Amino acid sequence: MMVKTSSTTKSKPKPPKSIETTIDWEVRPGGMLVQKRVVGSDSDPDISPIINIKVSHDSYHHHISIPSHSTFGDLKKMLARETKLEAKDQRLLFRGKEKGDDECLDMAGVKDMSKVILLEDPASKERKLLDKSKNRAQLQAYDAVAKVRAEVDKLADKVVALETSAKNGIKIVDKDVEVLTELLMKELLKLDGIEAEGEAKAQRRIEVRRVQGFVDTLDNLKLMKSTKTHVDKRVLPAASVTTKWETFDSGVGSLNAPNHVQTSTKITKEWEQFE
Numbered sequence: 001m002m003v004k005t006s007s008t009t010k011s012k013p014k015p016p017k018s019i020e021t022t023i024d025w026e027v028r029p030g031g032m033l034v035q036k037r038v039v040g041s042d043s044d045p046d047i048s049p050i051i052n053i054k055v056s057h058d059s060y061h062h063h064i065s066i067p068s069h070s071t072f073g074d075l076k077k078m079l080a081r082e083t084k085l086e087a088k089d090q091r092l093l094f095r096g097k098e099k100g101d102d103e104c105l106d107m108a109g110v111k112d113m114s115k116v117i118l119l120e121d122p123a124s125k126e127r128k129l130l131d132k133s134k135n136r137a138q139l140q141a142y143d144a145v146a147k148v149r150a151e152v153d154k155l156a157d158k159v160v161a162l163e164t165s166a167k168n169g170i171k172i173v174d175k176d177v178e179v180l181t182e183l184l185m186k187e188l189l190k191l192d193g194i195e196a197e198g199e200a201k202a203q204r205r206i207e208v209r210r211v212q213g214f215v216d217t218l219d220n221l222k223l224m225k226s227t228k229t230h231v232d233k234r235v236l237p238a239a240s241v242t243t244k245w246e247t248f249d250s251g252v253g254s255l256n257a258p259n260h261v262q263t264s265t266k267i268t269k270e271w272e273q274f275e
Contacts, residue, residue, distance in 0.1 A: 057118040073101030089124035093117040141196035181218045
């Protein structure tokens with residue numbers, strides 16, 4: 001009896017196919033042609049190592065982790081989030097020299113734990129000081145207008161009380177009206193001396209019109225009082241008039257017309273002779 005045995009044939013492994021890779025090249029600021037590297041790529045840590053940079057800004061220190069081949073412009077964007085200082089207002093100095101936004105960190109010699117100095121652009125600092133000065137002046141104007149408003153509120157109550165008394169027929173004292181008018185005019189002068197812009201200027205204008213309105217009210221009260229006094233002086237008490245007539249011989253003054261007196265004229269013709 002014959003037994004047939006089957007043998008299994010193992011296939012030989014095929015040689016691996018060649019992997020084609022495409023290399024991108026870039027020219028660094030120094031003129032060197034190098035392989036282009038992708039920022040933030042985690043596929044090959046050796047290509048873009050992360051470095052820690054100590055950035056000094058005034059009395060503050062910021063520790064920034066950033067890929068070594070990033071630019072100083074990229075560093076400015078990260079510092080903008082940390083310092084609230086816009087990238088365009090930043091100046092970065094490394095080894096005593098200011099660096100441009102397009103310069104790469106590694107090409108400039110920045111390594112792990114290197115120190116970079118952050119300065120604020122002088123134009124930006126001057127602009128901020130000017131804005132701060134304007135804001136301070138604005139706040140001072142607000143406070144000055146608010147103080148005047150508080151004083152005018154007190155005087156307004158007195159003006160309303162006088163106006164109410166006049167409407168109810170109660171006699172108003174001239175001195176009270178004059179004193180209130182003088183106090184309101186002083187507050188008006190205070191408002192005129194306040195230098196304000198924007199919203200503070202609008203608030204000052206509103207308060208000026210308010211004070212002028214109270215002064216007009218007091219002037220009207222004085223005018224009403226003056227007119228009433230003038231009318232009262234024109235009213236005289238009723239008096240009986242008795243007419244007595246005196247009779248003269250000529251008839252003048254009598255109730256009856258005088259009789260007509262006829263006069264006769266005698267004409268004589270007597271001539272005087274002269275020698």
